Amino acid sequence: MIHQPNEQQRAGRVRWKRQPTPYERFMEEEGIPVVRGIGLNDVRELPLSPWTRLGGRGSYIQLDGTEGVWGMYVVEIPPRSELRPERHVYEEVYFVVEGRGSTEVWKESASRRQVFEWQAGSLFSVPVNCWHRLVNAGSSPVLVLAATGAPALMNIVNSTRFIFDNPFDFTDRYDDSLGYFTPKTELEPHPLSERAILRSNMIPDIVNCELPVDNHRSPGYKWFEPFMAGNHFFGGGGQQLPFIAEHQTGRYSKAHAHASGAVLVCLKGKGYTCTWPTELGTRPWEAGKGHLVKRQDYVPGGMVTAAPGGGNWFHQHFGVGKEAFRVLAIAGGYWWVKGKPGDDIVSNNADLEEGGRSIPYAQEDPRVRAEFKRALAEAGVEFRMPE
CATH class of the missing domain: 2.60.120.10 (Jelly Rolls)
Incomplete structure (x- = not known):
């Protein structure tokens, strides 16, 4: 029953505990560590746990000031192994911390897969909602750091089915051309x-x-x-x-x-x-x-x-x-930008x-x-x- 206050009182509370967002609940349900703070000395020092959904061993990273906007995770791929295939309607950028391997990319209706190789120091991004799988064909573990747009999207739609099981084809992002993952230098x-x-x-x-x-x-x-x-x-x-x-x-x-x-x-x-x-x-x-x-x-x-x-x-x-x-x-x-189109912008630099x-x-x-x-x-x- 709702308490009806008198004229000198306010209804309800003015303080309460913040509840987890949909993305924060998702991270907890994944069953791997979630690391927070202002930073890390070295991602190689992070605790890693078996990751049922993706494969390998991983840990989520949610640094102060990034909450609800974007997130990170680190995943270790064992020697001569691979992660599970996945697709999602958020963007993701990968940086290879250690090891070498390859990534397979394909569309739902494609008859072939594109494959490109990477090494420690490589940076790459898979087009949004394309199926992809990371493979370690070597004899040493691979460690990959990923930046993900999942927090913002999950907190808006609150539906993992929409995010991971969505058939929409972003043809403006990926046309399956053979040179798509060929490195450019100009x-x-x-x-x-x-x-x-x-x-x-x-x-x-x-x-x-x-x-x-x-x-x-x-x-x-x-x-x-x-x-x-x-x-x-x-x-x-x-x-x-x-x-x-x-x-x-x-x-x-x-x-x-x-x-x-x-x-x-x-x-x-x-x-x-x-x-x-x-x-x-x-x-x-x-x-x-x-x-x-x-x-x-x-x-x-x-x-x-x-x-x-x-x-x-x-x-x-x-x-x-x-x-x-x-x-x-x-x-x-x-x-997000201040003002209106045509206003002058001054760099923070x-x-x-x-x-x-x-x-x-x-x-x-x-x-x-x-x-x-x-x-x-x-x-x-x-x-x-x-x-």
């Missing part, structure tokens, strides 16, 4: 930002491939954005994500702020990320609030969520190894005084550079930032 300018993009559904080695100089985040910074499999949720030009980027040794990124959801995966080198609420200002340590700054260290295979507290968090990335610091940045989500959300080096907290110099000295790496 860069072109983004239609809006004019930064570098690569239209390729499979990139053999993002750890060691050539990157063009970009200079947006640090001196000598290199960067390009892959357009893959006709994806709209993961990339496609609206968000400039995913991207592959590299900071030169002895140099670091400007602190910057943007909406939650981006995750950086360390590909090469080693480093750390600091992140803090913008309300602490551009110099949190100097203001006596350094204890509120969060830090995540990582090695290749590690990761960090760039803005765990929403768009009002600054974050800053530092490579402290003897080789260049390279990352894969992934984010998925709806194409622009400095604060330019209307952007990046802190110029000259305005950052002195502790930032001092700590970076200390970490470099400890690693025997030369400091190479402009003074």
